[in-house]
Every structure is written in C-alpha cells, then in structure tokens.
Amino acid sequence: MSIPSFTLSRQMALLSPAIGDRLTEVMASGQFILGPVVTQFETEIATVIGARHAVGVANGSDALYLALLALGIGPGDEVLTTPFTFFATAGSILRTGAKPVFTDIQLDTFNMDPDIALARVTPRIRAMLPVHLFGLMTDMTALARGYAGPIVEDAAQAIGASLYGHAAGTMGSLGCFSFFPTKNLGAFGDAGLVTSEDGALAAKVRVLRVHGASKKYFHDTLGINSRIDAVQAAILSVKLPYLAEWTKRRIAVAARYTKGLTQLGVSEIVCPITPEGFVHVFHQYTIRASRRDALAAYLKEQGIGTTVYYPLSLHLQPVFKDLGYKAGDFPHSETAQETVLSLPMFPELLDSEVDQVVQAIAAFYGHRA
Ligand SMILES: Cc1ncc(COP(=O)(O)O)c(C=O)c1O
CATH class of the missing domain: 3.40.640.10 (Type I PLP-dependent aspartate aminotransferase-like (Major domain))
Structure with a gap:
C-alpha cells in the first residue's frame, strides 16, 4: 500500500x-x-x-x-x-x-x-x-x-x-x-x-x-x-x-516515528526533538538523514511519499542575491538543506503506516527490521 x-x-x-x-x-x-x-x-x-x-x-x-x-x-x-x-x-x-x-538556525530545532x-x-x-x-x-x-x-x-x-x-x-x-x-x-x-x-x-x-x-x-x-x-x-x-484532536494525533504519530526509529537503532538519522516546555504540533515530522536523496528515492520506490522542506536556504536564493550572502554564511541552515526529509504526516495516518515507513527506513540503512 x-x-x-x-x-x-x-x-x-x-x-x-x-x-x-x-x-x-x-x-x-x-x-x-x-x-x-x-x-x-x-x-x-x-x-x-x-x-x-x-x-x-x-x-x-x-x-x-x-x-x-x-x-x-x-x-x-x-x-x-x-x-x-x-x-x-x-x-x-x-x-x-x-x-x-x-x-543562522539551531540544527536540532531548525x-x-x-x-x-x-x-x-x-x-x-x-x-x-x-x-x-x-x-x-x-x-x-x-x-x-x-x-x-x-x-x-x-x-x-x-x-x-x-x-x-x-x-x-x-x-x-x-x-x-x-x-x-x-x-x-x-x-x-x-x-x-x-x-x-x-x-x-x-x-x-x-x-x-x-x-x-x-x-x-x-x-x-x-x-x-x-x-x-x-x-x-x-x-x-x-x-x-x-483541531485539538488532530494536533493530538499528529503528536502521537510523531512519538511513534521517534520510538520506532530509535528502537530499530537507525543511527544514520536524527529525529526531531521537542525541548522541555514546548508543545510541538508537528506540521511536519522532519528527520535529518545521511544519504538523504538516496533514502527519499528508495522510499518513493516503496510507495512512500516524502518532501524536502527546504532544499535551498533563502540567503542562497537568486532573488536575494543583492543582499550579498554566500555559501558558508549559515552553516546550520546549509546542513539542514542537505539533510532534511519530511516523512508522511497527517492526523489520519494509521499506526500501521507509520510502522511501514519506519521499517522501510530501517531496510534502506540495512538495519534489522
Ligand atoms: C513558514 C511560512 N511562512 C509563510 C507562509 C505563507 O503562507 P501562505 O501560503 O498562506 O501565503 C507559509 C506557507 O505557505 C509558511 O510555511
């Protein structure tokens, strides 16, 4: 599916x-x-x-x-x-x-x-x-x-x-x-x-x-x-x-992703964090992944949709070239653009679908699923 x-x-x-x-x-x-x-x-x-x-x-x-x-x-x-x-x-x-x-951004919160x-x-x-x-x-x-x-x-x-x-x-x-x-x-x-x-x-x-x-x-x-x-x-x-019910479900989906990815020991990816005192409403569940583009291509082959938000930081966009920024100015933002991948996220996502995504990621990195 x-x-x-x-x-x-x-x-x-x-x-x-x-x-x-x-x-x-x-x-x-x-x-x-x-x-x-x-x-x-x-x-x-x-x-x-x-x-x-x-x-x-x-x-x-x-x-x-x-x-x-x-x-x-x-x-x-x-x-x-x-x-x-x-x-x-x-x-x-x-x-x-x-x-x-x-x-620049913090890499762990974006x-x-x-x-x-x-x-x-x-x-x-x-x-x-x-x-x-x-x-x-x-x-x-x-x-x-x-x-x-x-x-x-x-x-x-x-x-x-x-x-x-x-x-x-x-x-x-x-x-x-x-x-x-x-x-x-x-x-x-x-x-x-x-x-x-x-x-x-x-x-x-x-x-x-x-x-x-x-x-x-x-x-x-x-x-x-x-x-x-x-x-x-x-x-x-x-x-x-x-809205409140949908938000609760987004948070539950995020928790299931994080638990699954952590339990499988997929060390090539970093899960999003929710620092103490914050309520994260998970508009996106965005991981940082090594070999991000290959992972996205693999997931696509498995029928799993993902998105890269955002592939090019604003300081490097042509429209802002007159501001005079260059590559290297904001290292965390540039690392994020190379590594981020947003996994399927919407309140109606089933637990079994979350598990399927986790197992596909584990399979890509060669971990036991
Ligand atoms: C962070 C951020 N700012 C601003 C906007 C602009 O909103 P809209 O698309 O409704 O103009 C969006 C959404 O697209 C967004 O994600």
Whole structure:
C-alpha cells in the first residue's frame, strides 16, 4: 500500500457533509467577503488560539506583510529573520522595502538560534521575524531576554503550538498564520490570519487589509486588498472544533516515528526533538538523514511519499542575491538543506503506516527490521 506524504481525502470523507451544509448557508446569504461569517470565525479562532485579537486576511504571506506594515516597517529598516523557512517569510520583508537580515538556525530545532540572533542586533534592526518551523516555536523567551523591540511571529505552521503555556501568535507583537490547504488547519484555497494582544496594532491590520480605509472610500494610509472570503471562514469554522484532536494525533504519530526509529537503532538519522516546555504540533515530522536523496528515492520506490522542506536556504536564493550572502554564511541552515526529509504526516495516518515507513527506513540503512 502506498503512503502519501500528505492527503486530505481521508479528512474530507468525514467533513464533507458538514462543510456542504455551511457552504449552502453562505451561498444563500449572498455575502462572500468579510461579513458576519468572517466576524464569527475571527471570534472563534481568537478563542482557540488564546489571542485577544484576530484579523482574517487573504493568505499567510499577506498576514506577514500586513503585520510588518502595521509596525511601520519600510525602506531603510532591517528585519532579522531565519534563512531556513518558506520564501514568504523574507519575501514579506522585501515587499515592505525593508532589508531582510538573516541569522543562522539551531540544527536540532531548525529555528533561529537566539544567542546568534541577539548578537546580530544593531540599531538598524527594527523588528525580528522568527518562524516556528514545522510546528515548533522559536525560543521567544530567550529572544525577549535580550531584545525589547517588536517581534512578528511567523506561526504559519504552528497553530496550537506553545512555549511554557504561551501560545504561538501571542508572544510577539503580532502573530501570522496561514490556512493554506496543507496546513494543520487548512481552507479550500488561500486564507490567513493576523493575531495580536495589542488592540491598536490589530486595528491597524484591519484598516490595512481594506486598502487603508478606516471608513469605506476614505483612505488614510496605503494598504492592500487582503480580506478573507466568507466561504473560507465558513469552512475553517467547521474544521476548528477538530483541531485539538488532530494536533493530538499528529503528536502521537510523531512519538511513534521517534520510538520506532530509535528502537530499530537507525543511527544514520536524527529525529526531531521537542525541548522541555514546548508543545510541538508537528506540521511536519522532519528527520535529518545521511544519504538523504538516496533514502527519499528508495522510499518513493516503496510507495512512500516524502518532501524536502527546504532544499535551498533563502540567503542562497537568486532573488536575494543583492543582499550579498554566500555559501558558508549559515552553516546550520546549509546542513539542514542537505539533510532534511519530511516523512508522511497527517492526523489520519494509521499506526500501521507509520510502522511501514519506519521499517522501510530501517531496510534502506540495512538495519534489522
Ligand atoms: C513558514 C511560512 N511562512 C509563510 C507562509 C505563507 O503562507 P501562505 O501560503 O498562506 O501565503 C507559509 C506557507 O505557505 C509558511 O510555511
């Protein structure tokens, strides 16, 4: 039996009827952008995340851009971020006219190393943009210990994650989420969210998402068109009550992978860790593997899907060449890009499928399975 890296079909079998009913209601309402369905979703998700304010936007990339705009980030400013992430993180900084400044990750968490980050802070750094990669939060406490400026959390992959009880999206000045269909909470297209504990910042994002108009057709500032559709909000509202259960299952799947790989003594790979005090929500279960590409090819032959997130660090991407970085600048990020492999991960994955993946990895490295 083949095992996909990710699939929504098992989840859809469960949710289709309820989603169909909600969509019928939205169709009948005739209100497709913002409106009461969106307002209700914003209230519900703020409660689930534990954030004071939540503003629905068109996608996670816009969430980041709007959060930076709300902080007044623009040309001449620098924003400190990680090179080991999806493009949108640093892309959003460039979009404001500011300059991304990269800082290396910790190899065991794949997140910004707080000690290195704090050493790179200069007066030109106007904000930090850490990413809670793969569902594990960056150590926000360590960052805040040495940096008092604004922090925007890229929590696109980390809904439900926490650090000593503090939820992702509530520790920084603003938090940014993506509801891209493959995320832990996924829409039927693009959708995103900005959270904040600060009412004034949240209000700015609300204005910025409608072309900077605090009153219809009266524009105080330059914003963009970035609203969440009522259809997406309705779908997300149906899915929201399942999120805690799905997260629990992701954590159980991750534990089974780690136990299986450890018990089989597969020393050629390193399993992801969850440091003390953190809740990892395992958007991805990402190992570091020697002979990564050969392993991925072998697993593919066995019908097992895997993905490399991410094959090229941002400081080496052509789009950022004017920033002047070169190979060797961020050794941990570059080691990660050569060795990471994300194994199948979704809540509906069966224990027997996890075991099959573990045994296939063991077989590749020649261990007794
Ligand atoms: C870390 C990270 N940041 C930002 C984004 C951008 O989100 P979206 O695809 O909704 O624009 C994503 C997801 O794709 C992501 O994984």
